[in-house]
Amino acid sequence: MTIAQAPTTPDADGGSEGQAAGPALWPDVTAVPACSRPRAAVTGRLVRRALARLPLHARYAGADAVGLGGPLLEVRDPAAFHARIGTAGLVGFGESYMAGEWDAPDLVATLTVLAAHAPELIPAPLQRLRGLWAPRRPHEERNTPDGSRSNISRHYDLFALFLDDTLTYSSAVFRGFPAQWDLLAAAQRRKIDRLLDLADVGEGTRLLEIGTGWGELALRAAARGARVTSLTLSHEQRTLARERVRAAGLADRVSVELRDYREARGEYDAVVSVEMIEAVGAEFWPDYFRVLDARLAPGGRAALQAITMPHERMLATRDTFTWIHKYVFPGGFLPSTRAVEETARDHTRLRLARRDAFGAHYAETLRLWRERFTERSDDVAALGFDDVFRRLWTFYLAYSEAGFRSGYLDVQQYLFTKEAGPR
Numbered sequence: 001m002t003i004a005q006a007p008t009t010p011d012a013d014g015g016s017e018g019q020a021a022g023p024a025l026w027p028d029v030t031a032v033p034a035c036s037r038p039r040a041a042v043t044g045r046l047v048r049r050a051l052a053r054l055p056l057h058a059r060y061a062g063a064d065a066v067g068l069g070g071p072l073l074e075v076r077d078p079a080a081f082h083a084r085i086g087t088a089g090l091v092g093f094g095e096s097y098m099a100g101e102w103d104a105p106d107l108v109a110t111l112t113v114l115a116a117h118a119p120e121l122i123p124a125p126l127q128r129l130r131g132l133w134a135p136r137r138p139h140e141e142r143n144t145p146d147g148s149r150s151n152i153s154r155h156y157d158l159f160a161l162f163l164d165d166t167l168t169y170s171s172a173v174f175r176g177f178p179a180q181w182d183l184l185a186a187a188q189r190r191k192i193d194r195l196l197d198l199a200d201v202g203e204g205t206r207l208l209e210i211g212t213g214w215g216e217l218a219l220r221a222a223a224r225g226a227r228v229t230s231l232t233l234s235h236e237q238r239t240l241a242r243e244r245v246r247a248a249g250l251a252d253r254v255s256v257e258l259r260d261y262r263e264a265r266g267e268y269d270a271v272v273s274v275e276m277i278e279a280v281g282a283e284f285w286p287d288y289f290r291v292l293d294a295r296l297a298p299g300g301r302a303a304l305q306a307i308t309m310p311h312e313r314m315l316a317t318r319d320t321f322t323w324i325h326k327y328v329f330p331g332g333f334l335p336s337t338r339a340v341e342e343t344a345r346d347h348t349r350l351r352l353a354r355r356d357a358f359g360a361h362y363a364e365t366l367r368l369w370r371e372r373f374t375e376r377s378d379d380v381a382a383l384g385f386d387d388v389f390r391r392l393w394t395f396y397l398a399y400s401e402a403g404f405r406s407g408y409l410d411v412q413q414y415l416f417t418k419e420a421g422p423r
Contacts (some may be wrong), residue, residue: 026109028088029098035083044078050121077101094323098391106365106414107394111402115235116268118408119313141261149230158212162372164188167214167240170275170305171362171411172346179364181372191305192217192274198354199270200305200417201226208268208295210261211276213243221272222253229266231259261291268295271302275411278307278338282333283319284341285340286347298420304340307362308410310374313338328396329405337412350416368400373397 011399048066052059056070060078067073075081080101084092097100104110114121127414159167163186172179172187173194179187184211195217202209218241221228232238238256245254260277271292280288286344292302314336323335325332335343337355344350373380373393380390 018100023155025386026098027035029095029388032080032099033081033087033092035086040079040082047082047085054113054117056110059116070113071104073104074103075102091321091323091326094327094395097389097395100391101346107398108370108401108405111399112405114397115347115402115408116406130325144382162321162369162378166216168192168211168216171307171358172360173361174364176366177360179273179361179368181368184365184368185370187361189220192220194225195274195303195305195413196221198413199272199301200218200266201270201272205270206268206297208264208266208267210264210271210291212237212241212256212271213274214258214356215244217272217274218254219244219248219250222250223248226253226270228254229264230254230256231261232256233258233260233266235326262287264291265295265297266295269297269300270301271296271337272304273302275307277304278332278334279329280333281331282339285335285343289350292416293350293418296350296418298418300418301353302414302416302418304412304414305418306340306412306414307334308337308340309334309408311338313408314339324396324399327392334409336388337410340412340414344416349419352414352421354413354415354419356412356413359404359407362409362411363401363404366397366404370394370397370401371411378417 027227028341031184048060051073052066052068054067054070054135056067056073057065058073058075059065063078077096080099081096084099084101085095086092088095128186130295153156159169163169165183166185168191170188171191172184174187175190184406199205199207201221201224204219205224205226206234207221207228209221209225209228209230212218212230212234214237215230218228218230221338222245230241235258238258241256242251245251245256262279273292277285277288296302315332316334341355377390379392400409405409
């Protein structure tokens, strides 16, 4: 997973650029968008009608509740809530939460209901007209080489507050549920070891890692005796990963390079990439897989971890600009398992050898991160992040957790092998 923009961040001297929410920091949150009275009225009817069919309890200020019973969604400012949805769709829904216009005592449970019924929330005629009303992605967020560098540089410097000691920002693999915080680091290492085992990484393996993160996978691969080339677009990740590698005495086995995956060179016995394909962009998936193919030696193995969504929803939302794109993950797009497998089949000599799904583990990973973030809210505030930012982050973690709990999202570990000979 990748983090993006932060409207208020600590400055180079350790202070902060801003503490309170305001138009300069959150222009689309502090001001309710203008929405014509007819449009707001139609939106209100559609939203209430959709909520009335769901297994939740939607309580409007000054009005009767709707829904079939279940977790509570409390709409504190119906006029603003409907105006935002009427003008910006699901982007407006997220911004309304950031503005405090609606809330939920059990945010994950409420969002899980919405995620489970996502295809039903918008009437079929409006679904077919999505291109007319849904915001479209800005051209500058395309993941060209320059665009990718811009997107990855827009991330929050909060990882140390809610990640475990491995600084791993992807799904862990637990031995059992419910997961516990003090076992998260071991679960992250278990995930990494499964990928390295899939890729058959051991003594003397020439390994290419696409997407360094903060260096844990490179460290574990080098400890097995592999020679690792790891690629990142983040100056901060390269710096910390190199420091960790030196501290472990493995600098002779690991090279961390500031390089786009398309700039990779050389031949490798194995390639490993963890939750990187989500940041590639659908139009560049063929390029990504062609790089895997080109860099693997004949008989090589590629082990990937990827978040996936249903194929039909992927097609329906392919060009839509979402709240996640705007505030967290610019340029990102989740593939379906079908899209991953067809792209590899149609553009490379790679052949799918294995696929394992473990979405429930991601839900637990996200729960632990969310609870840790909440517990350390005073530390977040001390870094200069305001209440709107904290609601943004809480919503993002809960929104993602709900996606996995509902089954709308899943996470896969793939093994691809490269056949010898011409394609």
